[in-house]
Amino acid sequence: MKIVSSYVREQKRYTKNELKNIFSFDEAGVEKFIKNLKAYGVLKSVKNNTAQLEMTDLLDEDIEITDETAESGDCLYVFTYVGVITSGSRVIKVYPKYLLSQKEPLTEMKQVIKVLERYSNSEEQIINIFNGDGDNRSFNILAVILFLLNDYYEYGIYTNSEDIIEINGEGEILWGKTIDESFAMIEDKRPYYMELYTGKTVEDDKDYFKRLHECVLTECSKQLHDAQLDELFGIDELVLSEEILLDFGDKDYILERLHKELNIQFNTRRQILLKTIYTYISQERRMLEENDGISMFGTTAYHAVWEKVCADVFDNKLNTTLGQLKMSVPLADEFKSRSSEALINIIEKPKWKGIDMEEVDAADTLIPDLISIPQINGTDHFIIFDAKYYNIQLEKGKSLRGNPGVGDVTKQYLYQLAYKDFIKAHNISVVKNCFLMPTEKNEIIKKGTARMPMLEALGLENIQIRLIPASMLYERYLAKGKIDIGLLEL
Template structure:
């Protein structure tokens, strides 16, 4: 599968006219496959709306798909897309329970045929950290530099007597040597080269040169059945941690790339990027939600016969503590992957249900916070913002009367910085969070 190098740039929520759809995806089967896999969704008048964030190879074309919070006219699309891919990569590793929501990020997914890009990413990262797979071969020599094997020496060598005792002039030595012609090592090199050449640039990797490796590639890849048989044999014979991790991935790659070539389609990303944003905000601010969830009431149902059962309830996105000198306060935050703007017109705002729910959380948790010695409870929406030197800043509020608490503040978190910090695993500066949250 050899896609074109120049990637088309799309943006999540972008509407593609019917004419552009036909230009980008002339085959109806490809359009249907993209709709079925959540990349595109039907819109008005034959148009299609982009619902995906990540990268794709479809019909021989390469696509980079930005989150909706970044304009396609971004000053540096390449660096922005690199941070998006890094965030997706961490999301796939950090939240394995969400892999069913994002199967195209999971190299081990068994319920999709389109994860060749995720396998390519895994194989390239594995090579960069551990190199080409090597199988050491035992080698016997006469008086070599290895360790003496006395059992083999006694079996094979004739001693001379010295003072009535046997002396072995020559000994059998054993050492481990790298097998430069080892089939699996050569296959590993060829697979890594192929993955890097086909998909490396889409996944944010620079050129990968393996000419220094001692294992010669095959030229033409041996028959699929032979490659699979040799890998399976190696899986039976090798028990190192590296072998147990790498060999199944090589086997999976052979199947995945064949399916990708047959479908002419491979995907790396998610149609649920809002969940990536929520995880990025939780890491940026810190999250202790599990410690506070017990204080969120559950609806209790009672039958006419008197049977009682509690049902599931809401769960806030983020609950954490912020320190202010000797005092501690509670912060309740809702991470919204919305493009909120005003003026001239209010658009992209959280709905009234979201506002009421945040105020209800505050009412439920403020008493528990006081019982734990916390002084105040703050309530915020966190929405993506443009690039901003401060990274995290205040941007208005929403008020809703009818509850004891009536205000939810709006805070902006720089989209690019949020994804970069998420990928790096670093939170926002605690003092900056305190200052912004407590700002009037």
């Protein structure tokens, strides 16, 4: 079976023939491939026209067209996903849309994969054992393999151990048992024990579950290597066992043994591991098999990842209580009664009042992406950021496209208005508004500004646009570090 592993770019428009060539399909194969990916929501089809070819994002008004239209060849295909997908013997590596250089982005994708892993952990997402639902439900073997391998590198092999007590052994001395049960000789008023009770933990190297774990890991590692994904995920090939699953009995016997072990195992991490091994064996599915199921590691909402990265690296204070904000002045008197409230709670909620009822607050209100209150050159700054996952075109001689909409622009002004009283009470003289967008370049780019004259006339700050090197932000995010906001030169 020939394995085809290729890169495609998120949000790029592909023709059917391009997908056919990239993934080495015949006509029937590419039709099935497209239908399968569309069923799992990672591929969309839009009309084949000049306007769509120039688009950098899939907009709400880009209504997806039907499979019948797709079969006529009168459409374009868009990957709405970032990460790795396996579909039969095809491995699809979807890289973020801001990577525009014509090259295989292995280095960049390795970093993106690490970011996705940390994001997934920070959001406390569980292993997605299955993709889709109903007729499109598919066992996500890739996610299970990655979990098992990463778990091994963090915690090691599953072991069953036994605590034993010896006399004059090499383990830790058990003084309580020694004093209670051993004979002591007294010399110069000091006790000397001829026999010391010692304790140690002995691991059973021949344990069934230890061997099973090693066998499963070896098999998982081989599957990842065969799919040409071990380098991308930064996982070394493992050869821990020469046994195969059949050496442990038939499937029902192995599952019965795992079930019994689960009943006597009370360590949470070991329970999760045993359950994952149980699922892996019970499904009997392998990556790269020719079937309609797909496996995935990634997200259809990479904009949320970009927002999270920006919030962490730019030291978001929205969820910090007022009393914990570090400003050059103490919390103003009018806000001291709210010192335990988060900064985000200062924003007013819409108030609704019926003819015959008391006024009530709406449940929701304006929510900025992130706010930073750094001290730059000894001066407090109040900076309202909006992390925008856009490929903006804002150059002389070219039409404007890939830009945030009017709602995004007006909200950015309103965020400043919402914090006007807080800013004034703390004598913060420098207020800035900024859109943060990713770039594959290595330096911060001052891209321009967005403004609405009627809101500018209210004394509100216009919105500056900065393209931020994604690789630099990811590096800080993965190291749990911050960026010097002064580098933005707002």
